[in-house]
Amino acid sequence: MAYEKRLDGRKLDETRPIEAKTGVIERADGSAMFKIGDTIAYAAVYGPRELYPRFMQDPEKGIIRVNYNMMPFSGSGDRIRPGPNRRAKEISMVIEKALLSVVDLDKFPNSVVDIFIELPQTDAGTRCAGICASAMALADAGIVMKDLVSSVAVGSVDSTVVADLSYDEEAYDGVVSDIPIAILPNTEEIVLLQMDGEISKENLLKAVKLGKKVCKDIYKIQKKAIKEKYELKGESKKESASSGKGGDKNE
């Protein structure tokens, strides 16, 4: 039997509900929360700041360091052993490479930008949520970037191409493939593409195309969330409306 109706009743190209917000961590230089279905990612950006040990310093440009971490209680029951493991280290590395393609730290030699991705709750698609959150947090921190990065997991479940797989779909009894993809939304350049499982060539091409489309929708949500922090709220809105054009013009 083919997989026609999705387990949670979504359309094939529909993502789980997304929520995004920036400025969620007060003491960080930039921060963001990205929630997709039951997967929640927080990203905190610190820096550019001094980098030690010294041998890691690059005298030509600043570097970035990504730390991906699933919290012990984030899984679906068993406690996840805290600390870096092989999986977390690899994911940190691929996210770092994906983000490195957009950030420009030429003005900050010998420095580092630290990105901490924390996942308090997970239900598949964590590296994609992490990438979305870190791109927003980097922008929030005022880092020079040529574009944002949007990311989503696509794949096929029983030869049906779907977007944003949930954990239940990844664990579906049949041939499943899971393809996390990250793109620069304005140029469609792919900065991350991984695959788990099996997929036919036609479906792979279809899935990548779908991924690009979904990423662009996610980009709109990211953009809105970053700008929301700077919108007027409540009292000051009325006041500035009444003072109108008489406002100050200095910088």
Add this chain to the structure above:
Amino acid sequence: MSKLLTKDKEVVVPGEHLAEGMDYLPGAGTYREGEKIISSVLGLTRIEGRAIKLIPLSGKYLPKRGDMIIGRVFEIAFSGWRIDTESAYQAMLNMREATSDFIPKGANLTKYFDFGDYIVCKITNVTSQNLIDITMKGPGLRKLKGGRVIKVNCHKVPRIIGKKGSMVSMIKKATDCKIIVGQNGVIWLQGEDPKMELLAVKTIKKIEKEAHINGLTDRIKKYLEKETGKKIETDRGEQ
């Protein structure tokens, strides 16, 4: 045909298309890709004739020669002090630049500036590797005694100072506080009345939060008048 894709004073995120065509020029915070002008930081657009630039809304302080900053002594070296500048780089205050007094060989340098002291200083040089040299020789450059230090986003400093210092002098007048604003976003305040000192801190935080919204000076004036209960006269009728 050139086309503008944004308005003046709009918040844009990195990667947004601001204009198309060669009639517009990319300014600070933007870059050109083919025919397009694209933003590279989170900022507020400013269109000045043909040039499009961005005023950043966030980001760390980048040291610049001639800036007056407030720093903290965190290390004492053989020939001077190392100063934390709230940027990605530390500054070096040489003995010769620290004071006009004669410092004998092997003297205890903590006599002049101790660990944790805040100082007002001026950047004399920044190298390509962003090594910062600072001096204490100049009007108003000194060690800070007492008071409190707060930190704000360095990109909001021009708004906190205001046109020709109008904003900061308004806060000074309303709260009777001494205020020194460093370009690196470190601000020192000292007031006779702790309540007023707190109000000055609150006002500065309010400016930091609302700096990009129109009618800032009026709003801050109203806020200060409400909180202090006295009328504030702005000199020269500016704004």
